[in-house]
Amino acid sequence: MIKISDYPQAPRSVKQQFDLSGRIAVVTGGAGFLGRQFAEALAEMGALPVIFDLAVTQPGQAAEAVREAFGTCEFEEVDVTSEESISAATNRVLERHGRIDILLNAAGLTKYGCDAEPEVFFAPFETSSQEVWDAGLKVNLTGLMLCCKVIGADMTTRRQGVIINVGSDIGVISPDQRIYEPDEATGFPGVPFNSPTFYAVSKAGVIHLTKVLATQWAPQGVRVNAFSPAGVYRGHDEGFVRQLSSRIPLGRMAVVNEFKGAICFLASDASSFMTGHNLVMDGGRTVW
Numbered sequence: 001m002i003k004i005s006d007y008p009q010a011p012r013s014v015k016q017q018f019d020l021s022g023r024i025a026v027v028t029g030g031a032g033f034l035g036r037q038f039a040e041a042l043a044e045m046g047a048l049p050v051i052f053d054l055a056v057t058q059p060g061q062a063a064e065a066v067r068e069a070f071g072t073c074e075f076e077e078v079d080v081t082s083e084e085s086i087s088a089a090t091n092r093v094l095e096r097h098g099r100i101d102i103l104l105n106a107a108g109l110t111k112y113g114c115d116a117e118p119e120v121f122f123a124p125f126e127t128s129s130q131e132v133w134d135a136g137l138k139v140n141l142t143g144l145m146l147c148c149k150v151i152g153a154d155m156t157t158r159r160q161g162v163i164i165n166v167g168s169d170i171g172v173i174s175p176d177q178r179i180y181e182p183d184e185a186t187g188f189p190g191v192p193f194n195s196p197t198f199y200a201v202s203k204a205g206v207i208h209l210t211k212v213l214a215t216q217w218a219p220q221g222v223r224v225n226a227f228s229p230a231g232v233y234r235g236h237d238e239g240f241v242r243q244l245s246s247r248i249p250l251g252r253m254a255v256v257n258e259f260k261g262a263i264c265f266l267a268s269d270a271s272s273f274m275t276g277h278n279l280v281m282d283g284g285r286t287v288w
């Protein structure tokens, strides 16, 4: 328990609470669709984002774009499923900057990053491939856990740090498979699609891991929260958009840059009394 005499000072201005100047922020999956937005948001508020991502086609491109727009961003080639790869990159960041203040775990296995054919990736559970299940859990849950372990270990030693784990609305509720019915949603370019079972299960694991680590590391001053967005519009077909939107009280999907403020809230002192929380930003979908 914290002694009353050691309580933090009265809140500073709101602008100061959100200020991330000088903070070093690792963003896994930062070259991706949402990850890049997250890196941009942190850079805009003064942090130095360091993207940890695979050497996909043009790995440094996302970092370069963030740097051009916001003046600062670095890239490290990392496979989050390998503790060795995470440790090596973490050590390089620590050598350069001396510490990591923020870890934002956004790497995830989506169809965009999976080698499996769409028919295999989106196969119904009864005929689903264990390879896809294993690959999905390996990135979404085990990889995220390894990043928490390696970077969290350094944070606990320094007795300070913030971790944000990206979950999903369907880590909270079961995906409603009716929205993927073929006559409504014609597909993910051209094939029937759905939400593969591994995905929701892995995100439920992410949310629970967040709670476990939050309580374990609270005494060391490390906060751990989850952030769970609902589906973001990315050129999906109209039938699917209509189906999903009808299950969302705000009547639409999210747009890609809509989560920047929430990420800065969780990363900054504005959320200093929050740990173990899952911030759901879903247009109200999980309320129904």
Ligand SMILES: NC(=O)c1ccc[n+]([C@@H]2O[C@H](COP(=O)([O-])OP(=O)(O)OC[C@H]3O[C@@H](n4cnc5c(N)ncnc54)[C@H](O)[C@@H]3O)[C@@H](O)[C@H]2O)c1
Pocket (backbone or CB within 6 Å): 028, 029, 030, 031, 032, 033, 034, 035, 052, 053, 054, 056, 078, 079, 080, 081, 105, 106, 107, 108, 109, 110, 111, 112, 113, 139, 143, 166, 167, 168, 169, 228, 229, 230, 231, 232, 233
């Ligand atoms: N887009 C959405 O609608 C949505 C909704 C809810 C949650 N999410 C979650 O948000 C996060 C980002 O999603 P996105 O839409 O940007 O996906 P994306 O596929 O565009 O990006 C994922 C990124 O993770 C990286 N990645 C995959 N495997 C990796 C590995 N082994 N090591 C390092 N990096 C790896 C990819 O290279 C890619 O840059 C994911 O965790 C996803 O599950 C997305």
